[in-house]
Amino acid sequence: MTILIKNGVVFDPAQGIDGEKMDIAIDGDKFVEDVSSPDEVIDAGGRMVVPGGVELHTHIAGGKVNAGRIMRPEDGRKGRIPRGKLTRACSGFSVLNTFATAYTYARMGYTTTFEAAMPPLLARHTHEEFEDTPITDKGALVLLDNNWMTIEYAKSGDLDKLAAYVSWMSEASKAYGIKIVNPGGTEAWGWGKNCSINDPVPGFDVTPKEIIKALAQVNEDLGLPHSIHIHCNDLGHPGNFETTIETYEAVKDIKPSSDRQVMHATHTQFHSYGGSNWGDFESKADEIAKYINKNDHITIDLGVVMFCDTTTMTADGPMEYSLHTLSRRKWSNHDVELETGSGIIPVAYSPKIGVNAIQWAIGLELALLITDPWKMALTTDHPNGCPFTFYPEIIALLMSKAKRESMLETVSEAVGKRALIATIDRELTWSDIITMTRAGPAKILGMSDTKGSLKVGADADLAIYDIMPESFDPTKDYKTIEDKLMRTVYTIKGGEIVVRDGEITATPHGRTFWVNPAGKKAEAARDGMLEDLERMFRDYYTVSMANYPVQDEYIPHGVEIRTEVN
């Protein structure tokens, strides 16, 4: 199938294209220079043509997402859509069923979605859900930081064995990259405790900072496409911005193995807090932005909060419990033996509550104060800050000071006193937005060859929005942004038209990317590592090692990415 998209106004930051009228050609599943006699010609008629959206941090599949669905039928009832000719029945507002997740992302122009937290022992679950989440290409980041093997090797400093373990685990869980969530803290939660970055992990004579450094080094030794992806210690604590910056500093001297960051710090809004308690809680987005602007080894995503009744879910068990004690609505928790944990609670962010309003402000402030859009991805840490369906409204807020001013009138006055948002005049451009939602996240993930761009040879993932950039003023007409970014005119995924006029037209299986780290770096200490691992299974796990690795049956649409460092 060949497609020619004519008369689009193209934004493709990876190629430095900033609103140029040009044609885009697709042959099969790739963008090409040109096609003669295309099977389909789409006249974009001056509308905005951009690469398919790349979501680098979302919670859409696996044990804790499903625990959220099971715990919250009241949320399921908010998104009911009957089945259609091509589509399955949908449910959910913050914890959507897999079909609703897929269709909604596709309608919004997203074609790549990365699940940000997969417990290795429950990896099969994540992959099963991926199979029932059509359309988008996917990948999962595997939680490796509170893992007893990792902690032991971080303690002994045996990075060769750690490299062998990360390599084995990436293959065993069919993961794309390394996720770190409150290192040491979730292990401490096994005893109802928590850790900050320099506290020794209970039972192990090692600090979170040492775990972070060890995993960062091994990530680069193995030449993984993505950097370590970290949810820092002390999430949600007043005054945590110092821990956040200390985390960034910890990996400053590690050299990246490719042209990208050494650390991706996620949902940074939740880690940019000043003050010492909820009473003097304040924004430190400026301090975080200052650091990011000065240093090139860190990228972030935002984790924007919007006002709604959402569901929070994270492997950060102690944080969820502590948050739960504020509301006491209901609380799920699932600690995973030897590996990680999770907590899930409903949260209603209210504009009238000072803390919530300041959280809202911080997410936006980060985006407006960090000067280089390549260093930050737009996320809401779906569904933690709010569901991803708020992206259009968030984009409107970032592009329009008028929109911000109208919203500021409705929020707690604490924002005026302990946040910066009202003092910021910057309005992001389309190029900024497309960078933060396409080119940037693709580069951060190490996928810029295939994702986040319309360049020749890249995957033919594309979105056309019903916006005429040449005659449209986003700073004034922000309501149109909110409306038009919810539903594309076209979404094309891998050369196939999956959405037309906001309706799903095809539901192909997406692919699942996973990384198989090979080469001497991965294999040198493999035998010794396997001895240690076999002991872990024999003595401590409750499943057999033989039944542990995710079988090939679970990734029928898998794409293996082999890295080899010798």
Added chain:
Amino acid sequence: MAAETVSNVVCPLCGCLCDDIEVIVEDGKISNVKKACPLGKNKIMGHDRIKAPMIRENGEFKEVSYDDVIEKSAQILAQAKRPLLYGWASLICEAQRKGVELAEEIGALIDTTASVCHGSTVVGVQGRGAPGCTLGEIKNRADLVIYWGCNPQEAHPRHRARYAHSVKGMYRPNGKNDRKVFVIDVRETKTAKVADEFVKIDPGYDYMAFSALRTILAGHADVVPDTVGGVAKEKLVEMVDAMKSCEFGVIFGGMGLTHTRCRYKNLENVISLVDELNAHTKFTLIPMRGHYNVNGSGHSLAWLTGYPFAIDFSRGYAWYNPGETTSNDLLMRREVDAMMAIAGDPGAHFPGESLRHMAKIPLIQIDPYANPTTELADIVIPTAVSGVEVDGTAYRMDGVPIRTRKVVETEYLTDEEVLERILTRVRELKGGN
């Protein structure tokens, strides 16, 4: 004859999903099973099978072909106004997922055995949450284990040895000697006999006991009566002390909580207790799920539909309302006009009042074995035994997904194949209307 030993077989009987079973296969047949408990061993060894697909004619079964039963089943389901697809516990997720697709296609009700088992637990979770963990956390950390209203010695025979009591773990190197086990039950069960403490409670008083424990925990022992549900106040105080002072505690909840007075409120109350205990120490709750993949049915239904059981697709979207859309309520209201029972045995496990209606409507059974449901069925479709003759995914009682192993070949169709063929035929029939 050379015997082959298949190791690390996953037992497809109870929610323990033991994955260390050894199965001896001789000449394509299972000759012995090692390491399994009696329940698992009997399941894996197998029993007399339903020999062929059957259709009831004039009260008697007649053996027919798979084509015949699939055609007839598809016709019944395509024509039904209020079909119920029930069971889904003793089979793999791959088949459950196909079942949801079928339910959506025909606008059916789909419900699982959780409906008569831990459905009330799920409803309790929806009220108060699910503070839990995987079983390895118990093995490695727990020093206080409470079995409340459950009897693992008979229902989950290896539970204590593999996960919770005699097993040795990282921080419990002496196994049994490092843990204290309480059993709370209305009778002195086999589990009560091997516990450190047996606390006898009167039937239906669990809710009050949880309230008393929470009251004592909150520091108000003075307002607790001298006995609660037959349990002396001193014993309740002692229990709270044990709970507060342990390093890692767990309550395993059984059908003693879900099958009795207060049902989901029992669960809401015990979950609240566990929640409040976490202000003092680490505490968790794990429901003792019965069938090996009933937990998987809740999971796969939830990611596909948003809800874990009792789902009604008659509106085109998923409608969930336990008490209304649960199988026994539907049957006793005489609302269902056709039923499929798959990998569950309502004939044995539903009250008589429900069976009376099942006897009146077209009933399709999909199962490897004859059972009381067969006695009521109009169409019987024998299938391969998931977990022995078919490999696929099952979720342990703690949510850990494990791929069951195929040990021997079979000529029976799998559940998934049967469902796929019915679905295909239903689509043809409905397309033709």
Added chain:
Amino acid sequence: MKEVILITGRTLKQGSNLENKMSDAYFDAAARCEMNENLLTRIGASVGDAVKVSTRFGEVVVNAEKDDGLPDGHIFIPMGPWANAIVDPDTGGVGTPTFKGVPANIEKTDGAVLSVKDLIARYREG
């Protein structure tokens, strides 16, 4: 006739014959009613005697068995078609019938314990 509280639930033998319900072994495992020595004596029954258990919802004949783990005034019938002939079908608004804690009467009887087939056949009739 004695007023008692009926509990139903799993047993090792019932579970061992979960996929073998048309067998004698399952009949032995599930068509039984356990009670303590004291209750046996009070209804004048010995182990193996047929007893009739009736509730507001029906009656069933099963074989008497002894289990001194049961408190006075309590009987236990393993989950299965015999127990379910007499449990309280009320689902309490959440779907689960009342399988445990059902008020019942128990007495010795000359009646016969029905096989699975005969027991289920009763539902086909009415």
